[in-house]
Amino acid sequence: MVDIELERVRRTFGDVVAVDDVTLRIPRGTFTVFLGPSGCGKTTTLNMIAGLEDVSGGRILFDGEEVQDLPPNKRDISVVFQSYALYPNRTVRDNIAFPLRMQRVPKAEIAQRVERAAERLGLTPLLDRRPRALSGGQQQRVALARSMVRTPRAFLLDEPLSNLDAKLRAETQFELKELQRELDGTFIHVTHDQAEAMSLADLMVVMSRGTVQQQGTGGEVYARPANLFVARFVGIPAMNVVEGVVADGRFEGAGWSAPVPAGVPSGPVVLGVRSESLRLVADAERPVGRVQLSEQIGADVLVAVDSDAGKLVARVPVDEAVFTPGQGVGLAVDPRHMHFFDPETEERIRDHERAAVHAVPDEKLTRTAQG
């Protein structure tokens, strides 16, 4: 297992900058997830760590040792590909054994290690089949077995779950995490699914347009998105966003008027509110929006409200969701759950956060847009 460091790593394709100055520290034994929309450079970054893609600039270090110029077979890492990339002409046994055979491990030991890996992943009855005769989930496990059979220095996984159905994905997700604990391995997992990232990641790296937008634990990223992109990308439904101005300790904009925590600088801002922090007030005297649609997701209901600020979504427990379409509602937000962003740079405004700890009154909800 290794510590992996990326120092100002770049990758360009002609004029297109796919990865731009990425600097990361991935400590050994962490489950790191690269999260981002397609085309954000997360797979390219992974491929550069694997050695499948040349770097255009910067350094990649394994335990402090430069590896960016080594070919993949000299880096001793494993990759699980999105397509699984099993050798179709070889049996499951030979697929799993292949990396060991390339390392010239003695035959008896190969057999033993293949058996062990297969047993760990429940593949023993399938060892003599060919990949074609396996289901997608089974193929995925073979790919996993092939990657863990030789205890590589790091495990790289490129969207390994995206071809599985929802139930299998959830199970495999859990197993991946378990496997990582068991092997105490350095895992780097690439996905565009923020829920998957949230549940797997010790360290979450959110990427967009070739740059790292934010890194931290899933909880940190969710609770304190570093900019509007992260705010919108992480969390389902996406964070509600209202543009307005802060003046005299109040936020005003798009029909909203609400006190803000002390320390938020005056001037134009973008206010972000998560759906679960947005309360709907049924009997508001001057409603700021109309209920458009309710959609039940398990124990909660997502209520879409049409307002001057566009479509807002509130997450309401089922027993409180007594709204009918067309009904006028008021909105309320706990100031502690407000996120502020600079409309120019789209960066998070952090000035108030230290102050807020002391300044904000307890549980009291503040009604906004009231008469």
Added chain:
Amino acid sequence: MSAVGDRVVTGGAPTQRPPRAPLMSDAERARMRRRRAFGRRLRRVLRWFAVAAMCVWVFAPFYFLLLVAFQTKADSLRTPPVWFPKPDFSNFTKILDHAFSSAPAANPSDLIVPGIRNSAIVAISVALLNVVLGASAGYAFARLRFRGSRAIPLALLGSQMVPAFALLVPYYIVLRNLGLTNTRLGVVIAELSITLPFTIWLLRSYFSNVPVDLERAARIDGCGRLQTFLRVALPLARPGLIAVGLFAFMVSWNDFLFQVILNSNVDAIMIQPAIAGLYNVREQSFGIMAAGSLLAALPTMVFALVTQRYLVRGLMSGAGKV
């Protein structure tokens, strides 16, 4: 039957549909059925005739060849022909008679066996060289990017448009200057230059179809570039390799033009010119010609039969996502 009425959500009570009048009587329906059954049978008979006609078209000349080869000369010249004669092997014995003696060839028929041997050497060499050179070149064009990696394959394809006939004289001059006329090596070079462009083109597309992820996986699993090619790409292109090998073998086995022009040495004679040499109007040696032709056709037929399952089967399925 009134499902449409039941599904109405708004607007009064469900409406009931009146029962529909039958479109045709039972008698009419029975007649329709009979007519349809007749049509089906007619189609089947026609299809059978079409297949039979095609078989006759293909096999009749071949059967005639067999007839002539396995008949005595007298029988073969009879009109009308004897369709089911008692087999007679004299034509074959005459061809094979000389095969195991070291005496110099006295008759044209003595050249058939050496012709087969020379053709086999040339055709097998051409086939193997096609596989080896075609696979390496095709893989390079499919996977590597270098100056000309796109233009050269197109030029190779373009070279196929030039009729071989136009190249005959230039080849002769070049090979003569190299002192390679009248040798098997010269013929191998000529046949190679005819077959290799197509082989490269075909294998290039075969290798392009090997999923890139498989080769990346191989790199991760510890293969260098050469090992990736040998252990992963090559086995997956096996149907293609067999196909081009067979193609090259057949082309150089069946070629007449180059072999007759580039070689006038009896020791290096190939099978097709050897058969052509059997033709002798005065002797009317059709039986020998037929027997020689049969022997010449045999290897390609056997190869085609043995390898057809490789030609048809693709090994690619299962490589990518399901």
